[in-house]
Amino acid sequence: MAMVFTLVTTIKDEAELLIAERQQAVQAAKDMEAAEAEAEENRKFEGTKVTRETYLDWSRRFKEEMADIKKKAEEQREAEEKKKRGGKEEKKMSGRELWESGIATRAFVDEDDDGADILEAMKKLKVEA
Numbered sequence: 637m638a639m640v641f642t643l644v645t646t647i648k649d650e651a652e653l654l655i656a657e658r659q660q661a662v663q664a665a666k667d668m669e670a671a672e673a674e675a676e677e678n679r680k681f682e683g684t685k686v687t688r689e690t691y692l693d694w695s696r697r698f699k700e701e702m703a704d705i706k707k708k709a710e711e712q713r714e715a716e717e718k719k720k721r722g723g724k725e726e727k728k729m730s731g732r733e734l735w736e737s738g739i740a741t742r743a744f745v746d747e748d749d750d751g752a753d754i755l756e757a758m759k760k761l762k763v764e765a
Contacts, residue, residue: 684690
């Protein structure tokens, strides 16, 4: 009877050991998957390594971006001021309109001169292109 008891005890111990090994293998596989998932998650937080070249490149792009923003803000401010002033631009008259209104002829004829010094009057005339 002692021999049967020893055999049953040995088989029981071996079965428990086999089950424990299988459970450890399953747990090890789960731990490995969790470690891989964690490593993959941590890769998201890794960025570009900062070196002198990458910093200078970033700094240049940042300054350009800030200059663009400043320029747009200035243009917007000028547009708002222009809108407040009335928003009307000065209309430039064509040559025909200047002639018909008499503005062009007034520059050439002075009341004191009687048209004698037209060359001098033409020098006084400002022409904008």
